[in-house]
Amino acid sequence: MAFKFESDTYHWQSNLISGKGDQNFGLVILNHALDDLDSNQLDNFNNLWQSAKLKLSVDGGTNSLIDLGPTYVPDLITGDFDSIKESTTNYFKKLGVEIIxxxxxxxxxxxxxxxxxxxxxxxxQLNYIVVLWQVNHRLDQSFSNISTLHKWSEEKSDCPIFYLDLKGSLSWLMKKGRHEIVSNSQPKWLSIVPFDGPATITSSGLLYNMNKMTLSFSSILSTSNQFAKSDEKAILEVEDNPVLWSQHYCPT
Incomplete structure (x- = not known):
């Protein structure tokens, strides 16, 4: 599975987000355009859709499902409904979808x-949640979504959120502790960004490793990093404040 906590270590497997393997996750459609995906991206979405235990769409994100065709029916729709089309609401209401x-x-x-x-x-008992989102022209909304990631992790640390942009990035929060990250393919890039104040990091298995390095916005960030060429597993020790791990999305 994509996430588990075992033997005092957080285990992350980014390649399994594509829907392969032992899956027990919820899928949330937030603000991801789905009508302009290429064939590989659409295949990745279909793997997620077919594998998810629960599918929820949020407000205007539901409009994107209409564009894909009649087979994409969520289990649940929520929102204040300021951006969902009335025709979309009526369509899914007739299909018996729960709308809150x-x-x-x-x-x-x-x-x-x-x-x-x-x-x-x-x-x-979902193991994790995959949220489809895209960084768009509203930078403030992107920060708001990242803030939500932090709030959720404080309440539900046993059910993490993965932020997925099907066009190229996957992100999640890593709290204080030991983390093992495995990828079956070599991402083009990865980054480690402090999330709630300076974060002290020790790593192995990366192209640019850190030894008790303090990351902060006023000093240095770990961006444009990679897995070491000889290893597709990295170990991260987060000593204090959480960090946001992001990487190129390359499912296998």
Missing amino acids: ETPDQNYTDFMKALFVLDEKHMRN
Whole structure:
């Protein structure tokens, strides 16, 4: 599976996000365009869709499912419905999809969707959640989504979120502790960015390793890194504050 905690180590397998192997995850459609995917990207999406135990779309993200055709029906739709088309709502309502309006403006639609997921479906004991999103022209919304990642990790550290852009990136949060990251193919790039203040990192298995290096926005970040050519497994020791691991998405 893509995530497990065992023997005091967080184990991550980024290649398994494609839907292969032992899967027990929820899929959330946030704000990812789906009508302009190439054939490989669409295959990757279909693997995710067919493998997910639960499928939830958030507000305007639901419009993208209509573009793909009638076979893509989510289990649940949530949001304050300020961006979903009325025709989209009516279409899925007729199909019997559960639709839950979440009008509270103190939280983002994404955070409220996670609340609903937790309340109604976490009894399914999901191992992790894959969220389809894209970094678009709204940088503030991207920061908001990353903030949600942090808040969720504080509440549900046993069910992490993977942020996936089918066009090229996969990201997740790594908290204080020992982390093992495995990839069956060589990503073109990876980065380790401090998330909540300076983070002290020791690594092995990377092209540019760190030895108790403090990463911060005022000093240095680990960007444009890679797995070592001879190894597709990395070990990261995070001594204090969490970091955001991001890498090129290259499912096998």
